[in-house]
Amino acid sequence: MPKVSSVIVPYAVYLRVYEPLAAFPEPERSHWARYARRPDLPSYQDELRRSLADLLPTPPVAVPVQESGDAFVTEVDGVLCVCPWRTRLRGWLALAELDDELPGPVLEAALPEVVRIQAAKDHERWLERNPDARPWIRTAVWQVPLNWFVLVADEEREYEKGTERAAPVLRYRTPMVQARRRVARSLRALKDAGEEGPLADGLLDVGRWLEEFHPRSLVELDYGGLAHVLPAGDLEADRSAKDVADSVEALRAGDGEAAAEAYGRLVERWRSVRERRSAN
Secondary structure, X not given: OOOOOOOOOOOEEEXXXXXXXXXXXXXXXXXXXXXXXXXXXXXXXHHHHHHHHXXXXXXXXXXXXXXXXXXXXXXXXXXXXXXXXXXXXXXHHHHHHHHHHOOHHHHHHHOOHHHXXXXXXXXXXXXXXXXXXXXXXXXXXXXXXXXXXXXXXXXXXXXXXXXOOOOOEEEEEEEHHHHHHHHHHHHHHHHHOOOOOHHHHHHHHHHHHHXXXXXXXXXXXXXXXXXXXXXXXXXXXXXXXXXXXXXXXXXXXXXHHHHHHHHHHHHHHHHHHHHHHHOO
């Protein structure tokens, strides 16, 4: 498989769901079974490079013309699990959010209005044929949405320091049943404490998304390219999932002060990360 570039693309983080092969209907199930035997499975960096390369032509390709046939693959207790890229669908969804993310002149320079309008029309026609479609991957840039940390636990944290040959890795992996249980527990704690705000709204959204998948799926929170731009000391000291869990447990115990302290650590850590976005 050709690689667009060897340059590391930073900033993006991911929430992924890997479903067991049995969750896919035929002929897709057979496709993924064959695909998993390939020796050259691509990485998330390969996907990013391809997407960025599509923006170079004039006019740029805002959304791939064809859906990706690639996926991330892993084994869970000997069971093959697959996370399809669905790059085209995710491109449409991301395009719909750009108006809120970029100033008008910047957006027009990157993706002219005529390109965006055509992509929106293509998406509408596609949705008529695929009304129940959903992505297996959620992406954010320059931050991990705080509600994502509710899904995982500190003991599920996997951290590998970067070396000359390997990039740093920081990720969490948890069974779907655990992720759903944590969402429900946290929502109850927030409701009982009268803290129904943006965090609760985000949790409701991600909880509904998780319900779309097989109960024996694997949920992965991956710092992805963001791990390349954060200092090693910051990555090693990052215990964001623990801060969220501590805050929720304090709420459940009726200790608002301890809950605010733990949540404050989390907010301050990620505020400093987001500030790097505009730093020279």
